[in-house]
Amino acid sequence: MVPLLYLFSHCSETPNVSQSSKKMNSKELGLVLGQQLLGVDDLHYGLWMDDLPLGFANLAEAQQRYTNQIINALPAVKDKKTGQQTSVIDIGCGTGHILAQLLERGFAADGLVPAPKLAEQVRQRLVAHSDKSTRLFESTFEQFPIDERRAYYDAALFSESYQYIPMSASFPILAQIVKPGGRVVICDFFKTEHAGDGQPGDKSFGGGHKMHEFYTELGKHPFSLLEDIDITRQVSPNIKLLDETLMLRLVPAGQTLDRYLRENHPRIWGLIKAVFKMFFGKKIKKQKYKYFTGHRTQAVFERYKTYRLLVLRRDA
Ligand SMILES: C[S@@+](CC[C@H](N)C(=O)[O-])C[C@H]1O[C@@H](n2cnc3c(N)ncnc32)[C@H](O)[C@@H]1O
Numbered sequence: 001m002v003p004l005l006y007l008f009s010h011c012s013e014t015p016n017v018s019q020s021s022k023k024m025n026s027k028e029l030g031l032v033l034g035q036q037l038l039g040v041d042d043l044h045y046g047l048w049m050d051d052l053p054l055g056f057a058n059l060a061e062a063q064q065r066y067t068n069q070i071i072n073a074l075p076a077v078k079d080k081k082t083g084q085q086t087s088v089i090d091i092g093c094g095t096g097h098i099l100a101q102l103l104e105r106g107f108a109a110d111g112l113v114p115a116p117k118l119a120e121q122v123r124q125r126l127v128a129h130s131d132k133s134t135r136l137f138e139s140t141f142e143q144f145p146i147d148e149r150r151a152y153y154d155a156a157l158f159s160e161s162y163q164y165i166p167m168s169a170s171f172p173i174l175a176q177i178v179k180p181g182g183r184v185v186i187c188d189f190f191k192t193e194h195a196g197d198g199q200p201g202d203k204s205f206g207g208g209h210k211m212h213e214f215y216t217e218l219g220k221h222p223f224s225l226l227e228d229i230d231i232t233r234q235v236s237p238n239i240k241l242l243d244e245t246l247m248l249r250l251v252p253a254g255q256t257l258d259r260y261l262r263e264n265h266p267r268i269w270g271l272i273k274a275v276f277k278m279f280f281g282k283k284i285k286k287q288k289y290k291y292f293t294g295h296r297t298q299a300v301f302e303r304y305k306t307y308r309l310l311v312l313r314r315d316a
Pocket residue numbers: 001002004005006031041042043044091092093094095098112113114115118139140141142158159160161164165
């Protein structure tokens with residue numbers, strides 16, 4: 001939901017994965033906080049169809065529909081001829097919610113997540129699947145141990161994680177770990193041709209590779225595009241939901257709190273604000289522009305981002 005980047009290393013076997021001692025970074029904080037505040041298992045947008053009223057009560061259902069769409073884009077659970085289980089890797093698997101569903105549906109699935117706090121959640125979730133030989137790689141995809149999984153997977157999946165990995169790094173790795181004829185499923189947003197036009201809202205949403213650069217990069221690697229579905233209009237209501245909560249609830253609540261503190265504790269509150277401004281002035285200004293100037297709207301998202309479900313085939 002929030003653009004994120006993680007820089008961690010080393011993979012390990014589940015459930016005996018080594019605990020990372022690395023500090024939580026601000027991006028991981030954003031993800032984990034968002035998940036905790038919203039009380040959801042998924043860290044991706046929801047898919048809002050006409051029959052599903054927009055509201056927090058339906059967020060989990062919308063997210064599940066998004067997950068179903070991704071899983072439906074994967075090959076069948078078993079090979080029709082050999083009866084062999086289809087092997088999938090969920091790259092940037094967040095809390096492991098999709099990974100667990102893949103296992104429940106009968107896929108042979110591995111996960112990869114670089115963020116220690118999220119890896120912890122994945123490990124807990126995998127306890128219920130300890131009978132399966134799932135592996136959790138705790139590293140960035142850029143540091144994936146290719147030799148351990150060469151031509152191994154029938155499918156690789158990126159659910160809103162593709163944007164965090166440089167394309168020039170991910171394609172060569174995918175080409176080596178996905179079997180010829182196998183698939184890569186990417187569900188994520190990209191920057192449209194409007195990105196960088198300097199209009200109000202241009203900088204309101206971070207993240208995403210440039211769409212045209214994706215097609216150019218794809219052309220350099222042994223993959224063919226099987227499907228390219230624009231789902232921007234089905235995911236953008238998520239922005240409306242968050243924007244309204246922010247502007248109609250959090251902003252007035254913040255103003256009330258500010259007024260109370262100004263009136264009752266003017267000295268100490270003034271001091272706190274001054275210190276904050278001194279140390280985090282630039283950051284606060286940036287976040288204020290991003291979140292509180294009313295530019296973070298559904299329409300702005302639809303102008304600057306295009307959300308795609310992409311299915312690629314690894315050429316033979
Ligand atoms: C928005 S979350 C999506 C999580 C999950 N796939 C889902 O759909 O709920 C982004 C995920 O990408 C992961 N990530 C960030 N940088 C990464 C990298 N360089 N390599 C692999 N995964 C990365 C994060 O740890 C996080 O799990």
